[in-house]
Amino acid sequence: MTFQDEIAAFFESYVDAFARFDADAVAALWEPVGLFPSATGNSAMDVQEFRGHCGNLMDFYRSQGVARPEGKLLTATELFPGVAEARMAYRVWGENEELIAEWEHVYLLRRSDRWLVTLTIADGEMAAWTARGAKL
Numbered sequence: 656m657t658f659q660d661e662i663a664a665f666f667e668s669y670v671d672a673f674a675r676f677d678a679d680a681v682a683a684l685w686e687p688v689g690l691f692p693s694a695t696g697n698s699a700m701d702v703q704e705f706r707g708h709c710g711n712l713m714d715f716y717r718s719q720g721v722a723r724p725e726g727k728l729l730t731a732t733e734l735f736p737g738v739a740e741a742r743m744a745y746r747v748w749g750e751n752e753e754l755i756a757e758w759e760h761v762y763l764l765r766r767s768d769r770w771l772v773t774l775t776i777a778d779g780e781m782a783a784w785t786a787r788g789a790k791l
Contacts, residue, residue, distance in 0.1 A: 662731040662741055665770045670726035676717065678709035686765065686773045719789055721747040721755055729759070737766040745780070758783040 656664070665684070672680035682705050691698045700708055716724070729742040741764060746757040758779035765773045784791040 658733050658739070659731055661770060662739060662764070663728050665764070666726060666728050666741065666743060669772075670724060673724045673726070676713040678706060678713050681709045682706040684772060686771045691775060691777065715789075715791060716747065719747075719755060719784075719787070720749045722750045723748045723752075734763075739764045739766075739770070756780075756783045756787055 669681070669684050672684065682702065685705060687702050691700070725746045725748065727744045729744050731739055731741045733739050741762045743760045743762065744757070745760060747755045749755050760780060761776040762772050763774040764770045781791050
């Protein structure tokens with residue numbers, strides 16, 4: 656399997672977990688400590704805290720009327736052996752197939768026995784929800 660295939664497969668499973676609103680499955684695709692740089696400051700969360708965060712995100716998406724998320728891998732670059740950068744485009748759709756929001760996300764991934772997210776920059780998502788009047 657090529658690097659591109661591996662990253663595409665990783666994000667297929669990531670989007671599938673998101674589509675099932677499965678906070679445990681999303682959290683399992685992250686390193687034990689995830690890093691979250693943002694325009695308002697940086698933070699880190701351990702496994703338990705991040706699992707709770709994922710649950711809160713799933714609740715937030717449902718409260719915004721999200722019925723179906725869609726993700727597309729835009730780019731993936733192997734920066735070093737076992738370290739990758741990926742850019743994803745997300746769209747979230749409502750029950751009646753109306754577009755609710757769209758954004759891009761940047762991820763850094765690290766491979767040990769498998770690829771896991773180690774850092775994300777979610778400024779695009781935060782801006783998309785703010786533009787909708789929703790506080791993420």
